[in-house]
Amino acid sequence: MKIHEFQAKELFKKFDIPIPRGKAAFTVDEAKKVAAELGTFPVVVKAQIHAGGRGKGGGVKLAKSAAEAEKYIKQILGMTLVTHQTGPEGKVVKKLLVEEGLNIAKELYMAILPDRSNSTILLMASEAGGMDIEEVAAKTPEKLIKVWVNPAVGFQPYNARALAYQLNFDPEVTKQFITMAGKLYDLFMKYDCSLLEINPLVITKEKKLIALDAKINFDDNALYRHKDVVEFRDLNEEDALEVEASKYNINYIKLDGNIGNMVNGAGLAMATMDTIKLAGASPANFLDVGGGASAEMVENGFRILLSDKNVKGVLINIFGGILRCDILANGVVEAAKKVKLTVPVVIRMKGTNVEQGKKILEESGLPLTVAKDVWDAAEKVAAIAKKAKN
Numbered sequence: 001m002k003i004h005e006f007q008a009k010e011l012f013k014k015f016d017i018p019i020p021r022g023k024a025a026f027t028v029d030e031a032k033k034v035a036a037e038l039g040t041f042p043v044v045v046k047a048q049i050h051a052g053g054r055g056k057g058g059g060v061k062l063a064k065s066a067a068e069a070e071k072y073i074k075q076i077l078g079m080t081l082v083t084h085q086t087g088p089e090g091k092v093v094k095k096l097l098v099e100e101g102l103n104i105a106k107e108l109y110m111a112i113l114p115d116r117s118n119s120t121i122l123l124m125a126s127e128a129g130g131m132d133i134e135e136v137a138a139k140t141p142e143k144l145i146k147v148w149v150n151p152a153v154g155f156q157p158y159n160a161r162a163l164a165y166q167l168n169f170d171p172e173v174t175k176q177f178i179t180m181a182g183k184l185y186d187l188f189m190k191y192d193c194s195l196l197e198i199n200p201l202v203i204t205k206e207k208k209l210i211a212l213d214a215k216i217n218f219d220d221n222a223l224y225r226h227k228d229v230v231e232f233r234d235l236n237e238e239d240a241l242e243v244e245a246s247k248y249n250i251n252y253i254k255l256d257g258n259i260g261n262m263v264n265g266a267g268l269a270m271a272t273m274d275t276i277k278l279a280g281a282s283p284a285n286f287l288d289v290g291g292g293a294s295a296e297m298v299e300n301g302f303r304i305l306l307s308d309k310n311v312k313g314v315l316i317n318i319f320g321g322i323l324r325c326d327i328l329a330n331g332v333v334e335a336a337k338k339v340k341l342t343v344p345v346v347i348r349m350k351g352t353n354v355e356q357g358k359k360i361l362e363e364s365g366l367p368l369t370v371a372k373d374v375w376d377a378a379e380k381v382a383a384i385a386k387k388a389k390n
Helices: 005-014 028-038 066-076 133-139 157-166 171-190 220-225 240-246 266-278 295-306 325-339 354-362 374-389
Strands: 022-025 043-047 060-063 096-100 104-115 120-126 145-149 193-204 209-211 215-218 251-254 259-263 285-288 313-320 345-351 368-370
Touching: 005 022, 005 096, 005 171, 005 215, 022 028, 028 043, 028 066, 028 096, 043 066, 060 066, 066 096, 104 171, 120 157, 120 171, 145 157, 157 171, 171 193, 171 209, 215 220, 240 251, 240 295, 251 295, 259 266, 259 295, 259 374, 266 285, 266 313, 266 374, 285 295, 295 313, 295 325, 313 325, 313 374, 325 345, 325 354, 325 368, 345 354, 345 374, 354 368
Parallel strands: 259 285, 259 313, 313 345, 345 368
Antiparallel strands: 022 096, 043 060, 043 096, 104 120, 104 193, 120 145, 193 209, 193 215, 251 285
Protein backbone atom coordinates (compact mmCIF):
# COMPACT_ATOMS: atom_id res chain seq x y z
CA MET A 1 0.00 0.00 0.00
CA LYS A 2 1.22 3.48 -0.90
CA ILE A 3 0.52 6.75 0.88
CA HIS A 4 1.03 10.42 0.05
CA GLU A 5 4.10 12.43 0.99
CA PHE A 6 2.21 14.53 3.53
CA GLN A 7 0.94 11.35 5.22
CA ALA A 8 4.43 9.87 5.33
CA LYS A 9 5.63 13.06 6.97
CA GLU A 10 2.96 12.67 9.64
CA LEU A 11 4.62 9.38 10.54
CA PHE A 12 8.03 11.09 10.43
CA LYS A 13 6.73 13.56 13.03
CA LYS A 14 5.77 10.70 15.35
CA PHE A 15 9.38 9.51 15.27
CA ASP A 16 10.90 13.02 15.62
CA ILE A 17 12.45 12.92 12.16
CA PRO A 18 13.16 16.52 11.02
CA ILE A 19 10.90 17.74 8.19
CA PRO A 20 10.06 21.22 6.81
CA ARG A 21 7.14 23.16 8.27
CA GLY A 22 4.08 22.69 6.11
CA LYS A 23 0.58 21.35 5.73
CA ALA A 24 -1.63 19.55 3.24
CA ALA A 25 -4.40 21.43 1.45
CA PHE A 26 -7.32 20.27 -0.67
CA THR A 27 -8.62 23.56 -2.11
CA VAL A 28 -7.06 26.74 -3.48
CA ASP A 29 -8.19 28.74 -0.44
CA GLU A 30 -6.77 26.17 2.00
CA ALA A 31 -3.43 26.17 0.19
CA LYS A 32 -3.25 29.98 0.16
CA LYS A 33 -3.99 30.00 3.88
CA VAL A 34 -1.17 27.51 4.58
CA ALA A 35 1.26 29.64 2.56
CA ALA A 36 0.26 32.72 4.55
CA GLU A 37 0.55 30.88 7.88
CA LEU A 38 4.11 29.83 7.11
CA GLY A 39 4.94 33.51 7.39
CA THR A 40 7.95 33.73 5.10
CA PHE A 41 8.78 33.13 1.46
CA PRO A 42 9.81 31.20 -0.52
CA VAL A 43 7.33 28.37 -0.08
CA VAL A 44 7.12 25.14 -2.06
CA VAL A 45 3.88 23.97 -3.67
CA LYS A 46 3.94 20.20 -4.19
CA ALA A 47 1.41 17.99 -5.99
CA GLN A 48 0.36 14.95 -3.97
CA ILE A 49 -0.02 11.84 -6.12
CA HIS A 50 1.20 8.26 -5.78
CA ALA A 51 4.00 8.62 -8.29
CA GLY A 52 7.56 9.87 -8.50
CA GLY A 53 8.99 12.40 -10.91
CA ARG A 54 6.57 15.14 -9.85
CA GLY A 55 9.19 17.88 -10.16
CA LYS A 56 10.05 17.03 -13.75
CA GLY A 57 6.35 16.89 -14.61
CA GLY A 58 5.70 20.40 -13.29
CA GLY A 59 4.12 19.28 -10.02
CA VAL A 60 6.62 20.99 -7.68
CA LYS A 61 7.12 24.77 -7.77
CA LEU A 62 9.07 27.24 -5.64
CA ALA A 63 7.07 30.41 -4.98
CA LYS A 64 8.96 33.54 -3.92
CA SER A 65 5.87 35.62 -3.12
CA ALA A 66 2.21 35.32 -2.21
CA ALA A 67 1.24 36.11 -5.80
CA GLU A 68 3.51 33.36 -7.13
CA ALA A 69 2.18 30.93 -4.53
CA GLU A 70 -1.40 31.60 -5.64
CA LYS A 71 -0.39 31.21 -9.29
CA TYR A 72 1.26 27.82 -8.70
CA ILE A 73 -1.51 26.60 -6.40
CA LYS A 74 -4.12 27.26 -9.09
CA GLN A 75 -1.84 25.81 -11.76
CA ILE A 76 -1.08 22.52 -9.98
CA LEU A 77 -4.34 21.76 -8.17
CA GLY A 78 -6.59 19.98 -10.65
CA MET A 79 -3.90 19.48 -13.30
CA THR A 80 -3.31 16.09 -14.94
CA LEU A 81 0.26 15.39 -13.92
CA VAL A 82 2.21 13.08 -16.23
CA THR A 83 5.45 11.53 -14.97
CA HIS A 84 7.51 8.46 -15.87
CA GLN A 85 5.62 6.56 -13.18
CA THR A 86 2.04 7.60 -14.01
CA GLY A 87 2.04 6.48 -17.62
CA PRO A 88 0.87 8.72 -20.48
CA GLU A 89 -2.62 9.06 -19.01
CA GLY A 90 -1.24 10.86 -15.93
CA LYS A 91 -3.01 11.48 -12.62
CA VAL A 92 -5.29 14.32 -11.58
CA VAL A 93 -3.87 16.31 -8.66
CA LYS A 94 -6.49 16.61 -5.91
CA LYS A 95 -4.21 17.41 -2.97
CA LEU A 96 -1.29 19.75 -2.34
CA LEU A 97 1.46 20.02 0.24
CA VAL A 98 2.61 23.58 0.92
CA GLU A 99 5.92 23.84 2.79
CA GLU A 100 8.52 26.36 3.80
CA GLY A 101 11.50 26.82 1.51
CA LEU A 102 14.91 25.83 2.88
CA ASN A 103 18.45 27.12 2.35
CA ILE A 104 19.70 23.94 0.72
CA ALA A 105 23.45 23.36 0.64
CA LYS A 106 23.42 19.74 -0.53
CA GLU A 107 20.90 17.13 -1.74
CA LEU A 108 21.27 13.45 -0.86
CA TYR A 109 19.32 10.25 -1.32
CA MET A 110 18.40 7.67 1.32
CA ALA A 111 16.25 4.55 1.33
CA ILE A 112 15.49 1.54 3.53
CA LEU A 113 14.08 -1.67 2.09
CA PRO A 114 14.18 -5.42 2.73
CA ASP A 115 16.86 -7.39 0.92
CA ARG A 116 15.21 -10.76 0.39
CA SER A 117 18.35 -12.26 -1.13
CA ASN A 118 20.02 -12.40 2.29
CA SER A 119 17.13 -11.77 4.75
CA THR A 120 18.47 -8.41 5.91
CA ILE A 121 17.37 -4.78 5.88
CA LEU A 122 19.22 -2.64 3.36
CA LEU A 123 20.15 0.97 4.14
CA MET A 124 21.10 2.79 0.96
CA ALA A 125 22.31 6.35 0.44
CA SER A 126 24.01 8.52 -2.15
CA GLU A 127 25.52 11.96 -2.49
CA ALA A 128 23.81 12.12 -5.89
CA GLY A 129 20.36 12.88 -4.51
CA GLY A 130 17.58 14.65 -6.34
CA MET A 131 15.34 14.00 -9.32
CA ASP A 132 17.71 11.80 -11.33
CA ILE A 133 18.42 9.05 -8.79
CA GLU A 134 17.10 6.39 -11.23
CA GLU A 135 19.70 7.49 -13.76
CA VAL A 136 22.39 7.35 -11.08
CA ALA A 137 21.37 3.77 -10.22
CA ALA A 138 21.44 2.75 -13.88
CA LYS A 139 24.62 4.47 -15.06
CA THR A 140 26.77 4.91 -11.94
CA PRO A 141 25.60 2.30 -9.39
CA GLU A 142 28.86 2.70 -7.47
CA LYS A 143 27.50 6.03 -6.21
CA LEU A 144 24.81 4.14 -4.27
CA ILE A 145 26.33 3.25 -0.90
CA LYS A 146 24.83 0.21 0.82
CA VAL A 147 24.87 -1.12 4.37
CA TRP A 148 23.01 -4.25 5.51
CA VAL A 149 21.38 -4.59 8.94
CA ASN A 150 20.67 -7.99 10.50
CA PRO A 151 17.08 -7.65 11.80
CA ALA A 152 17.86 -10.13 14.61
CA VAL A 153 20.50 -7.71 15.89
CA GLY A 154 18.75 -4.49 14.90
CA PHE A 155 20.11 -1.13 13.88
CA GLN A 156 23.41 -0.09 15.44
CA PRO A 157 25.03 3.36 15.28
CA TYR A 158 27.98 1.91 13.35
CA ASN A 159 25.58 1.05 10.49
CA ALA A 160 24.84 4.74 9.96
CA ARG A 161 28.43 5.76 10.68
CA ALA A 162 29.60 3.55 7.80
CA LEU A 163 27.23 5.41 5.47
CA ALA A 164 28.10 8.85 6.85
CA TYR A 165 31.81 8.23 6.29
CA GLN A 166 31.30 7.44 2.62
CA LEU A 167 28.89 10.38 2.23
CA ASN A 168 31.68 12.72 3.36
CA PHE A 169 29.71 14.28 6.23
CA ASP A 170 31.42 16.53 8.74
CA PRO A 171 31.12 15.56 12.45
CA GLU A 172 28.10 17.81 13.11
CA VAL A 173 26.04 16.33 10.27
CA THR A 174 27.28 12.79 11.02
CA LYS A 175 25.82 12.99 14.52
CA GLN A 176 22.43 14.08 13.15
CA PHE A 177 22.53 11.37 10.49
CA ILE A 178 23.18 8.56 12.98
CA THR A 179 20.22 9.69 15.09
CA MET A 180 17.94 10.11 12.06
CA ALA A 181 18.90 6.75 10.53
CA GLY A 182 18.06 4.98 13.79
CA LYS A 183 14.62 6.61 13.92
CA LEU A 184 13.93 5.82 10.26
CA TYR A 185 14.87 2.18 10.87
CA ASP A 186 12.51 2.04 13.88
CA LEU A 187 9.67 3.46 11.77
CA PHE A 188 10.41 1.01 8.98
CA MET A 189 10.30 -2.02 11.28
CA LYS A 190 7.41 -0.99 13.54
CA TYR A 191 5.13 -0.20 10.60
CA ASP A 192 6.04 -3.23 8.46
CA CYS A 193 7.23 -1.06 5.58
CA SER A 194 8.27 -2.47 2.23
CA LEU A 195 10.02 0.78 1.23
CA LEU A 196 11.05 4.00 2.95
CA GLU A 197 12.66 6.60 0.70
CA ILE A 198 13.81 10.21 1.09
CA ASN A 199 14.75 12.01 -2.11
CA PRO A 200 16.09 14.47 -1.42
CA LEU A 201 17.45 14.32 2.09
CA VAL A 202 19.01 17.77 2.43
CA ILE A 203 21.73 19.49 4.39
CA THR A 204 20.87 23.16 4.83
CA LYS A 205 23.36 26.00 4.89
CA GLU A 206 22.76 26.04 8.65
CA LYS A 207 24.06 22.42 8.72
CA LYS A 208 20.68 20.92 9.56
CA LEU A 209 19.75 17.52 8.14
CA ILE A 210 16.11 17.53 6.99
CA ALA A 211 13.88 15.07 5.12
CA LEU A 212 12.65 17.28 2.31
CA ASP A 213 10.70 14.39 0.78
CA ALA A 214 9.08 11.24 2.20
CA LYS A 215 7.88 8.09 0.50
CA ILE A 216 6.63 5.02 2.35
CA ASN A 217 5.11 1.79 1.05
CA PHE A 218 3.66 -0.85 3.38
CA ASP A 219 3.35 -4.63 3.29
CA ASP A 220 -0.35 -5.25 2.58
CA ASN A 221 -0.25 -8.49 4.56
CA ALA A 222 0.60 -6.58 7.75
CA LEU A 223 -1.98 -3.81 7.47
CA TYR A 224 -4.27 -5.53 9.97
CA ARG A 225 -1.74 -4.46 12.59
CA HIS A 226 -1.81 -0.79 11.55
CA LYS A 227 -5.32 0.65 11.53
CA ASP A 228 -3.90 4.19 11.45
CA VAL A 229 -2.10 3.41 8.19
CA VAL A 230 -5.21 1.86 6.62
CA GLU A 231 -6.97 5.19 7.21
CA PHE A 232 -4.36 6.83 4.94
CA ARG A 233 -5.50 4.76 1.95
CA ASP A 234 -6.52 6.99 -0.97
CA LEU A 235 -8.76 5.02 -3.33
CA ASN A 236 -8.65 7.86 -5.86
CA GLU A 237 -4.98 7.03 -6.44
CA GLU A 238 -5.61 3.36 -7.14
CA ASP A 239 -6.90 1.68 -10.27
CA ALA A 240 -10.69 1.25 -10.01
CA LEU A 241 -10.54 -2.43 -10.97
CA GLU A 242 -7.81 -3.12 -8.40
CA VAL A 243 -9.97 -1.47 -5.73
CA GLU A 244 -12.95 -3.58 -6.78
CA ALA A 245 -10.86 -6.76 -6.67
CA SER A 246 -9.62 -5.97 -3.17
CA LYS A 247 -13.24 -6.08 -1.92
CA TYR A 248 -13.30 -9.81 -2.69
CA ASN A 249 -9.72 -10.59 -1.58
CA ILE A 250 -8.71 -11.16 -5.20
CA ASN A 251 -5.12 -10.37 -6.17
CA TYR A 252 -5.46 -8.23 -9.30
CA ILE A 253 -2.99 -5.90 -10.99
CA LYS A 254 -3.86 -4.12 -14.21
CA LEU A 255 -1.28 -4.25 -17.01
CA ASP A 256 -1.16 -2.72 -20.49
CA GLY A 257 -1.78 -5.78 -22.70
CA ASN A 258 -4.99 -7.05 -24.29
CA ILE A 259 -5.23 -10.67 -23.08
CA GLY A 260 -6.95 -11.01 -19.73
CA ASN A 261 -5.94 -14.00 -17.64
CA MET A 262 -7.25 -15.64 -14.49
CA VAL A 263 -5.16 -18.18 -12.57
CA ASN A 264 -5.18 -19.81 -9.12
CA GLY A 265 -1.79 -19.33 -7.51
CA ALA A 266 0.77 -16.54 -7.90
CA GLY A 267 3.51 -18.76 -9.32
CA LEU A 268 1.19 -20.26 -11.91
CA ALA A 269 -0.02 -16.76 -12.76
CA MET A 270 3.52 -15.54 -13.44
CA ALA A 271 4.26 -18.61 -15.56
CA THR A 272 1.02 -18.09 -17.49
CA MET A 273 1.87 -14.45 -18.21
CA ASP A 274 5.32 -15.47 -19.44
CA THR A 275 3.76 -18.11 -21.71
CA ILE A 276 1.35 -15.55 -23.16
CA LYS A 277 4.33 -13.32 -24.01
CA LEU A 278 6.27 -16.21 -25.52
CA ALA A 279 3.30 -17.00 -27.74
CA GLY A 280 3.34 -13.44 -29.08
CA ALA A 281 0.57 -11.80 -27.05
CA SER A 282 0.60 -9.47 -24.05
CA PRO A 283 -1.19 -9.94 -20.68
CA ALA A 284 -3.71 -7.30 -19.66
CA ASN A 285 -3.56 -8.19 -15.99
CA PHE A 286 -2.32 -10.36 -13.17
CA LEU A 287 -5.31 -12.04 -11.51
CA ASP A 288 -4.89 -14.72 -8.87
CA VAL A 289 -8.15 -16.00 -7.35
CA GLY A 290 -6.19 -18.17 -4.91
CA GLY A 291 -5.99 -21.89 -4.33
CA GLY A 292 -9.15 -22.06 -2.25
CA ALA A 293 -11.37 -19.81 -4.36
CA SER A 294 -15.13 -20.32 -4.36
CA ALA A 295 -17.42 -20.17 -7.40
CA GLU A 296 -18.41 -16.68 -6.23
CA MET A 297 -14.78 -15.52 -6.21
CA VAL A 298 -14.25 -16.94 -9.68
CA GLU A 299 -17.38 -15.14 -10.88
CA ASN A 300 -16.24 -11.81 -9.38
CA GLY A 301 -12.73 -12.26 -10.78
CA PHE A 302 -14.10 -12.97 -14.24
CA ARG A 303 -16.39 -9.95 -14.08
CA ILE A 304 -13.53 -7.66 -13.02
CA LEU A 305 -11.26 -9.04 -15.71
CA LEU A 306 -13.86 -8.39 -18.43
CA SER A 307 -14.48 -4.85 -17.15
CA ASP A 308 -11.14 -3.83 -18.67
CA LYS A 309 -12.00 -2.36 -22.08
CA ASN A 310 -8.54 -3.31 -23.40
CA VAL A 311 -9.24 -7.03 -23.00
CA LYS A 312 -9.83 -8.66 -26.41
CA GLY A 313 -9.53 -12.26 -25.27
CA VAL A 314 -9.25 -14.25 -22.04
CA LEU A 315 -7.06 -17.14 -20.91
CA ILE A 316 -8.11 -19.06 -17.80
CA ASN A 317 -5.45 -21.44 -16.47
CA ILE A 318 -6.49 -23.46 -13.44
CA PHE A 319 -4.86 -26.33 -11.60
CA GLY A 320 -7.70 -28.02 -9.76
CA GLY A 321 -6.62 -28.85 -6.26
CA ILE A 322 -8.50 -27.10 -3.49
CA LEU A 323 -10.32 -25.18 -6.22
CA ARG A 324 -11.98 -28.03 -8.12
CA CYS A 325 -12.39 -27.74 -11.87
CA ASP A 326 -16.18 -28.13 -11.70
CA ILE A 327 -16.40 -25.20 -9.26
CA LEU A 328 -14.29 -23.10 -11.58
CA ALA A 329 -16.44 -24.03 -14.57
CA ASN A 330 -19.66 -23.11 -12.74
CA GLY A 331 -18.19 -19.76 -11.71
CA VAL A 332 -17.03 -18.97 -15.26
CA VAL A 333 -20.39 -19.94 -16.78
CA GLU A 334 -22.40 -17.88 -14.30
CA ALA A 335 -20.13 -14.85 -14.75
CA ALA A 336 -20.19 -15.14 -18.54
CA LYS A 337 -23.98 -15.17 -18.54
CA LYS A 338 -24.24 -12.15 -16.24
CA VAL A 339 -21.72 -9.95 -18.07
CA LYS A 340 -22.95 -10.91 -21.54
CA LEU A 341 -19.69 -12.34 -22.84
CA THR A 342 -18.38 -10.44 -25.87
CA VAL A 343 -14.76 -11.70 -26.15
CA PRO A 344 -13.35 -15.21 -26.81
CA VAL A 345 -12.37 -17.24 -23.75
CA VAL A 346 -9.79 -20.04 -23.74
CA ILE A 347 -9.71 -22.33 -20.71
CA ARG A 348 -7.04 -24.80 -19.65
CA MET A 349 -7.90 -27.01 -16.67
CA LYS A 350 -6.06 -29.84 -14.97
CA GLY A 351 -6.71 -31.60 -11.70
CA THR A 352 -9.66 -32.54 -9.53
CA ASN A 353 -12.96 -33.12 -11.36
CA VAL A 354 -11.50 -31.91 -14.67
CA GLU A 355 -13.88 -34.00 -16.79
CA GLN A 356 -16.93 -32.66 -14.92
CA GLY A 357 -15.59 -29.15 -15.43
CA LYS A 358 -15.13 -29.65 -19.16
CA LYS A 359 -18.65 -31.04 -19.45
CA ILE A 360 -20.11 -27.98 -17.71
CA LEU A 361 -18.26 -25.68 -20.12
CA GLU A 362 -19.24 -27.66 -23.21
CA GLU A 363 -22.92 -27.78 -22.25
CA SER A 364 -23.09 -24.07 -21.36
CA GLY A 365 -23.77 -22.97 -24.93
CA LEU A 366 -21.24 -20.16 -24.48
CA PRO A 367 -18.22 -19.40 -26.76
CA LEU A 368 -15.73 -21.08 -24.39
CA THR A 369 -12.75 -22.94 -25.88
CA VAL A 370 -11.12 -25.69 -23.85
CA ALA A 371 -7.36 -26.06 -24.55
CA LYS A 372 -5.46 -29.33 -24.15
CA ASP A 373 -2.46 -27.73 -22.40
CA VAL A 374 -0.91 -24.37 -21.45
CA TRP A 375 0.96 -23.85 -24.71
CA ASP A 376 -2.13 -24.73 -26.75
CA ALA A 377 -4.06 -22.16 -24.70
CA ALA A 378 -1.37 -19.52 -25.17
CA GLU A 379 -1.26 -20.06 -28.93
CA LYS A 380 -5.03 -19.73 -29.13
CA VAL A 381 -5.09 -16.42 -27.21
CA ALA A 382 -2.13 -15.14 -29.24
CA ALA A 383 -4.15 -15.77 -32.39
CA ILE A 384 -7.05 -13.88 -30.80
CA ALA A 385 -4.74 -10.94 -30.00
CA LYS A 386 -3.35 -10.86 -33.52
CA LYS A 387 -6.83 -10.91 -35.02
CA ALA A 388 -7.99 -8.09 -32.72
CA LYS A 389 -4.94 -6.00 -33.67
CA ASN A 390 -5.58 -6.45 -37.38
